[in-house]
Amino acid sequence: MPLFKTTILLFIFLAIATFTCLFWIDRYQQIGPDLLPHQWTAATFEKNRVDISDDTLTLFSQNPRIITNAQQYLPAIERGSILLFTAEMKSDNVIPGRKPWNQARLLLVQNDGKKDRWNLPLTVATLHGTNDWDTYQNFFYITPQTQSVRVIAELSHSVGSFQIRNMQLFPVRETGTYLLAKKLILISWGIFFAVLVGSCLFAEKKSALFRAVLTCAFISIIIGTSLPGYMKTSVVYEVETQIDVLSPVFADIVPWEITKIWHACIFLILGMILSLMTARVPFVQVMTIIMMMAAGTEMIQLYIDGRTPLISDFFIDSIGGFIGALIIKLVGRNKPFSLTKHAF
Structure with a gap:
């Protein structure tokens, strides 16, 4: 040949x-301040709970039939921008549910004004089992159709403990x-x-x-x-x-x-x-x-x-x-x- x-x-x-x-x-350089307002709202039921401190977010779940989560909306973000999300995470005895996403997750979810865009890349990290503290990061492109953005930490139909600390979200450029x-x-x-x-x-x-x-x-x-x-x-x-x-x-x-x-x-x-x-x-x-x-x-x-x-x-x-x-x-x-x- x-x-x-x-x-x-x-x-x-x-x-x-x-x-x-x-x-x-x-690859990237930071071009703006931290965008996280650190104003969480939590959804808990029965024996599940969310503990919110100054720098650490902890989710506990003992009921796999429900979702335990905390979320916060971000201020207006320029469309077409790139965001770098970093956080330290730890999980203890997280038992996943039936679906692949039924685990401990930290997400950045975009909404186009009508619905959440679950079809876009949204996961900072997904954990199950027991994992010691480690740093995770991911980059997110904010689409031209995005109207609002929120951060979600959740135990989705799974049980165990999920901790997050030192979260930072910066706009960056290549x-x-x-x-x-x-x-x-x-x-x-x-x-x-x-x-x-x-x-x-x-x-x-x-x-x-x-x-x-x-x-x-x-x-x-x-x-x-x-x-x-x-x-x-x-x-x-x-x-x-x-x-x-x-x-x-x-x-x-x-x-x-x-x-x-x-x-x-x-x-x-x-x-x-x-x-x-x-x-x-x-x-x-x-x-x-x-x-x-x-x-x-x-x-x-x-x-x-x-x-x-x-x-x-x-x-x-x-x-x-x-x-x-x-x-x-x-x-x-x-x-x-x-x-x-x-x-x-």
């Missing part, structure tokens, strides 16, 4: 540069150095993906249809990867809502998140088309391309607002691509392959 060694060297260089910039360059590094990193990854796609498209003489399908698969992966976190969450929320309305049985049967299904399916298609396009290429090379694509799309999420790279997504992508390529090999559309065949 043309440029195969070049793409491997470029991938290694970009991976090193991506993590080096991430760890050595400060530093000039980080913005420059971010632009260079994303452009470099774009060049890498272009080289990778080009080497696959012209590896062998195939029909324009195969090339078009392979290009569409690559483009869909890049688009899905480059969506900001709040936009991706909104899209996923709308899709899941439509699935619940149109086919509630399907929603109950499928145990995975819709994003995981998309990851597996798109890389399954990629693996199949790539295998068809590279009939004479060793299977190891095909899998190397798929894994570089999977790893690269996860790494660039380090520089996409609101996105988090996940090792699990890398494995889902790689396994999906492996199955797709393997299917084509096994049905005899290409020559029999050997995993031990030299790849270079």
Whole structure:
């Protein structure tokens, strides 16, 4: 395959540069005072309670059927701003409820004037079991539609003790150095993906249809990867809502998140088309391309607002691509392959 060694060297260089910039360059700088008014209102029932002191908030719950929480509304916040929320948290014997969110949580919830936007990123941290004091932080983008923002600390249908102290919420902005590094990193990854796609498209003489399908698969992966976190969450929320309305049985049967299904399916298609396009290429090379694509799309999420790279997504992508390529090999559309065949 043309440029195969070049793409491997470029991938290694970009991976090193991506993590080096991430760890050595400060991403944000504070541009305003603490926004937390520290005026909590609490909701407790029966034996559950909330203790509020000057610097520590403590929630106790002994009844998993109800929610114990404390909340406070923030002053008017400029739309389009970025907020950094930091806090120290501790949990004691928190037993989660049935749902994934039935745990000890600290949230920043946005409201658009009509409803709370639960489909936006909102979690500072989620705890269960026993955890000693530790510092947690997260960044939040305030959308243009947001009318109000509130902070919620809760034990959601779970029991145990949840403590929070030293909460701070600051408006921040990205530093000039980080913005420059971010632009260079994303452009470099774009060049890498272009080289990778080009080497696959012209590896062998195939029909324009195969090339078009392979290009569409690559483009869909890049688009899905480059969506900001709040936009991706909104899209996923709308899709899941439509699935619940149109086919509630399907929603109950499928145990995975819709994003995981998309990851597996798109890389399954990629693996199949790539295998068809590279009939004479060793299977190891095909899998190397798929894994570089999977790893690269996860790494660039380090520089996409609101996105988090996940090792699990890398494995889902790689396994999906492996199955797709393997299917084509096994049905005899290409020559029999050997995993031990030299790849270079």
